Each structure stands twice: as C-alpha cells, then as structure tokens.
Amino acid sequence: MERDMEAAISSSKPTTDRKDLILSEIKRQIWLAGPCIIINVFFSILQIISIMFVGHLGEVQLSGASLATSMAGVTGFSPMVGLACALDTLCGQAFGAKKYSMLGVQAQRGMVVVCIVFIPVTAIWVNVGKILLLLKQDVAIANEAGIYARWLIPGILAFGFHQCEIKFLQAQSIIFPMVLTSGITALLHLPLSWFLVMKSGLGSKGSALSLDISYILNAILLGIYIKFSPRCKNTWNGFSKEAFRDLKIFAKLGVQSAFMVCLELWSYETIVIASGILPNPDVQTSVLAISLNTMNMMYTVVLGLGSVASIRVSNELGSGQPRLAKLAMKVMMSIITVEAGVACLGLFFLRNIWGKLYSNEPEVLDYISSMAPLISISAFLDAYQCGLSGVARGCGRQKICAFINFGAYYIIGLPLAFVFGFLLHLQGKGLWMGMICAIFVQLVCLIITTIMIKWDKEAINALKRTGTEVSAPSNSLEMTQM
Template identity: 50%
Template structure:
C-alpha cells in the first residue's frame, strides 16, 4: 500500500478530514460503528505490517546469515563473529537505529498533518546527524579487540571479533542511511518498495557471503565484506526509488539548505529515542558479554549468541507490527484524530497478543532442530534445545512491549520510555541475570531468566502509561510539534489549528 501515490498537497485538515475528526469521538460512542471501524483498522494495519515484517526479517538476516556462514567454519569463528556482531550492535547499530527512530514521530505526524514538505527536511537532518555520529563510532569499531580484551573477554575470540568489525566499518555509514530511508518511506505507508529492495539484497548477500567466505577463502573477513556490500546496495536501491518515484514527489523535493537549520527539533527527539532503544538493545548484548565470563566461554557465548540472534529474528515480526502502529498513531495524531489513534492501538494490542502465542508455540516445537542451523557441535545443539522454552516466553513478552513501544514512538514519548527501559533492564534485568547465573550457578539460562524479569517490568510500565493517556492532549501536542517544525524553516502553519480544536468541542486540548 503505497500511501504516497495519491497524495495532493492540500492544506492540513481539509474539508473531508474535518468532518471525520469532528465525528471521531461521536462515532466511537455509536455501537454500530465501532465493530466496522475496528475491522477496517485491523485490515489497514495488517496491510502495512505485513510488508514491514518481511522488511525487518530480511534486513536483520544480513548479520544472521553472516554468523551462520562463520558458524560452519568452526566454534571459534562462530564465537568471534557472534561477539563482533554483539559489540557492533551495542556501539554502533543500536545508536543509529535509535536516533533514526525519531523520524517515526516527526515524519509520521507531519504526514498526518499533510505537511508533506517537512518529511524531506526531517530526513535530511537525520542523515546529516547520523553520518556525523558514525565517524566516532567507527573509531570504536576499529578498537574492538582492544576493548574486548580489556573487558576480560577470551583473547582468541576477541582478536577474531576485532578483525570482523574493522572490515565491517563501511557498513556503519550505510546502516545509518538505510534507517533514515526506511523511516521516511514507512511513515508515508510506502512499504512494498522496501520489501522488494530488502529481498533482493538478502538474496545477493547469501551469494556474496558464500563466495567470499568459502570460494575465495576469506573466512571471517569475507563475511564482513559481504555485510558492507549488502548494506550499501540496499541504500542505493531505496535512494533511487525516492529520487525517481512519483510516490515521493511531494515529500522529497531534493536537497535543501533548510535541513541545516533547527537541528534542535530533531535532536530533541533523537537523543532520548537513541537512549530508549540502546537501553533495551544493550541489555541483550550485555548478556552475551556476561556469558563470556562463565566457566565454558566458547559454549556459553555460542549458545547465548544463537539465542539472541534468534530472538532478534523473531523480534523482527514484532518490529513490523510496532512500525505499523507507530505510523498509524503518529499519522492520526498529526491529523488531529485522537480517537482513531486510540482505536489503532487497541487493534494492535489484540494482533500482538495473537502473534505472541503463535510464535511461542512454534519456538517450543522447533527447539530440537534450531541449533543445527548454527552449529555442527552436538553440545551446542543440545544446549540450544534446553534454553528454547525460555526463549519462547521472552519472545512473547518482547513482542508485546515492541508494539506498545511503537505506539509510544508515534506519540513522541521517547523520553518517558527511556526511563522505563532504564529501570526495567538495569535495575531489574541485569542484576537478576548476574545473581542467577553467577551466584546460583544456573549459567546461560540464569542470564535469560533475568531478561524475562526485565521484560515483565517493562510491559507493566508501558501498559500503565498507555492506560493513563489522554488522547486528545496527545493530538494537540502533535499539532504543535508540526507547527514548530514549520516555523523552524520559516513557514507558518496556522491552518493546523482549525476549528476542530476549539475549546467548546475539545476542552481537554486547551
């Protein structure tokens, strides 16, 4: 569903939207309309989430495929590539992903308010910021082996991880660009081109990885080079689409000097957004690092890395659902339709719960064969089968919180969610994991139980936050945010505050 195809640059809240908004609360009070609205919303979300799920899985598979190829070279190669990937995620990918997620709020609400010109400006600011941030991050990647050894990781594994990340530095810059393009298109409901480009890239990556790792005998370096090629190829495909497709003709007008002004409007959301994402992602990667301190580091690190990579792959389904609800909430709030935003969230919660139960069942059923995809070692395969039921529970909880977090990003609650994630993962999850793994000697399973404790706290906190939300107030905040973005480039958007928002009809907005 390419929402940009039929865009017309009309003023915000034209006559059609005006009638819809004024009737928004009344329609929800009429029982005959609620069921039809929910069904329509479910179809719309699934139509958007389906391609986003595929995109998430395919783009995440780039690193997963590389780890798989290295895994069949031996236990040391698997451990080195897994540790390198974890370190790269902690010190690079998660930071860029988090900062780019600010576009879900900014671009999503601007699109809902029909201020299409702002989308291109927001994306250009994000690109400039992420490319700049990537420079110091690349220095950290270059020193991977030194940092890991100083953290008392196994010397041999750390050396291999350092080699992998040094060869993968170019992918850091491509990853930042890719995340900006993804959010730019996603918030406009343009998802099929992303799915096609990701599919072509994943196919290319498998072939290139096989050639470089096995055919040319480059081993772990070949897998890193394959990552570089694949990420930049995906960026190239999406950039060509944005440049020449009619779907983006109103949201992308070429490079503009306006992107160099009012960086604060982006950074105000980008920094807490990065903190929010990093707090969550870092906790999982920290579990892998902690596994290197257990009695059998090669086995424990391999199993935990397989578990984390598997969880991220399953998590990509929830990321697709979270991306869909983020776009729906931000679009509706930007359009000044709070009740429709609330309905979208209710529908997304039902879908997330259904998906979580299904994925949990499949995870348990596949526990005896899953480890064989990553390793030929029988000890690794048996250990993976043992930990999979815990993985099923964490998948359920993580999927649910992902959808709730997506709605939070659509509202612009990144700062609140950063505090929630801080408490859930670093006050509850990590201390619990250390206690269970090292003091009670449960090993990798103890580390994973600690993560489950943190996820439970996160879910409870997000449910409480959403239950206390005044959606009318959130719509007003979205309108004001779009106005401020317009003023930042010298454009007044007073038409955004049309008669739908007068105090008589919406006293909560005043």
C-alpha cells in the same frame, strides 16, 4: 488557542460505524505488517549469510567475525536504528498533518545526525581489537574481530542513511518498494559473499565487504526510488538548507530513541558475556547465545508490528484524530496477542527439536529444551512491550520509555540475573530469569503509561510539533499553517 484545539479535537468524532472502522483498521495494519516483517527478515539474512561463509574458513575467523558483529551491533547498528526512530514521530505526524514537504526535511535532518554519529562510531570500530584485548578476550579472536570491524566501517554510514529512508517511506505507508529493494539486495548478497569470502582471497574481510556493498546498494536503490517516484513528489523536494536547522530538536528525540532501543539490547549482551564466567562456560555461553538468537528471530516479527503501530498512531495524531489513534493502538495489541501466542506455543511444543538447528551435542540440546519455556515466556512479554513501544514512538514519548528501559533492565533485571545466576547457582537459567523480570517490569510500566495517555493532548502536541493549529472547533479538524 490550546482550548480551541482541545474543543475541536474533542468534538471530532468519526462518522463511520465503529465496526467498519475496526475492520478497516485491521485490514490496513495487516497490509502494512506483512511487508514490514519481510523487510526485517531480509535485513537479518544479510548478516546470517555473511557469517555462514566465514564459518567455512575456520574457528578463529568465525569467532572473530561473530564477536565483531556483536560489537558492531551494540556500538553502531543499533544506535543508528534508534536515531532513525525519531522519524517515526516526526515524519509520521507530519504526514498525518499533510505537511508533506516536512517529511523530506526531517529525513535529511536524520541523515545529518547520522553523519555526526558516524565519527565516534568509526573511532570505536577502529579500536575494537584493542577494546576486546582490554576485556581479556583471546588474542587471536580479538585481532580477527578488530580487522572485521574495520572493514565494516564503510557500510555503517549507508546503513544509517537507509534507516532514515525506511522511516521516511513507512510514514507514508509506502512499503512494497522496500520489500523489492531489500529482496534484490538479499538475493545478490549470497553470490557476492561467496565470491568475496571463498574466491577473492579476502577471507573474512570479504564477508565484511559484502555487507558494506549490500548496505550501500540498499541505500542507493531506495534513494533512486525516492528521487523519481511520483508517490514521493510531494514529500521529497530535493536537499534543503532546512535540514541544518532545528537539528537540536531532532537530535534530542533521536538520542532518546537510541537509548530506548539500545538499553534493552545492551542488557542481553551483558548476560551473554556474563555466562562466560559460569561453570562449564562453553555450554552456558552457547545456550545463552542460541536463546538470544531465538529471541531475535521472534523479535523480527514483532518489530514489524511495532513499526506499524508507530505509523498508524503517528499518522492519526498528526491528522488530529486521537480516537482513531487510540483505536489503532487497540487493534495492534490484539494482533500482537494472536501472533505472540502462536509463536510462543510453537516454540514450546518444538522445544525438543529446535536445538538441533544449532547443535548436535546432547548436553546443549537438553539445556536448550529446558530453556524453551523461559524463552517462550520472555518472547510473549517482549511482543507486548514492542507493540507498546511502537505506540510510544508514534506519540513522541521516547524519553519516558528510555527511563523505563533503564530502570527495568539495569536497576531490576541485571541485578536479579546475577543473583539468580551466581548467588542462587541457577546459572544460565538464572540469568535469563532476571531478563524475564526486567521485561515484566518494563511491560507493566508501559501499560501504565499507555493507560494514562491523554489522546486529545497528544493530538495537540502532534499539531504543535508539525506547526499546525486548529482554526475553530468543528466536527472535523480544520488545520492551518502557523
């Protein structure tokens, strides 16, 4: 059977002119990318607004909320995002294969796994204050962070469900409803945060509660759309017992996706913590935190582009069109080249102005200005790896990406960061240079693995994953239910 599949896939050549295919793919990806980026921006705004109001309560409250948010991102939010990334593969390929009912089943499996992961995340967040005290953090700040983290617990489950809903809709290229719901939530979050933080007497606890409410509202609004929209009538047939079957397969891919996402994030958090033991730690930590925040802002854009790469590659592989999947990859990397070039050059030329958005201290401003070229280089490299990682998720190759990320960041990047930062006395710049080395190695490995992709074989794997077979070789793949 596999030889028949290979023969059919090899003989399936697009009849449309290549130029028309490229132009069509560019239009499709740009149409998808804009909304995906906007959605990511709205998500980022939620936490920015909440922390902004806490800043008016006092230094301890701000430090505690910021530290709790960082801990929550590392131990909860990022793993949830990573788990949902398994749906980039499973839902995307099922939609391409026209196994529409499987999209809802896979999304529900994701929600079941989210419920399981919610238990250890809750255990960690309940003890955030104690964990920070063990890490020798300031007592007042650690206690404040512990309270904030506990009040965030109700929102993490809704956040995980919402991530599954997003991947479910993205796989079908249904994007604009998510822009609408996330935009509504972001607009409501501003007055909600103001009331809960400044007027209700809850203080910083009100900030966490406002995030909980916004995450829950986002999940409910999208859930209503999925339930009643005609566009989802074939892909969502209500809750099914099928969701509890083959959880091991989903969990395996989900864990690989989570490590793929988290290993990189954890390494950056490590260098921010390490900056606190450098000479002049206040300046070093501030500048590294600002640098990381800048990277995250630029990452918001390329993350949307990476999502589009996953959508297009997985859809085409699921439909048995490896050549179109490869074309989608090439088009996306061209778009990323333009976007990354413009963004990084902009940051470089605005290096003397950018720091003023964060601080008025001359020492901090000079340091940020000198860091800008390093941030630009790392952001440029990171844009490419984000795109290639999206391609890997579309193919279902999360496992190899997780190994690449581990090797790049923990075997090469962090050791070099400590050598540059501490042994060679380059301080914060040295720590960041280590991260540049990690991204470079990561990118080289991803390029090599992408070049080595056998697209016909990936299409076969996608067909097998969706329970589809090719009945006979032909110019267009004829797929049937196994």
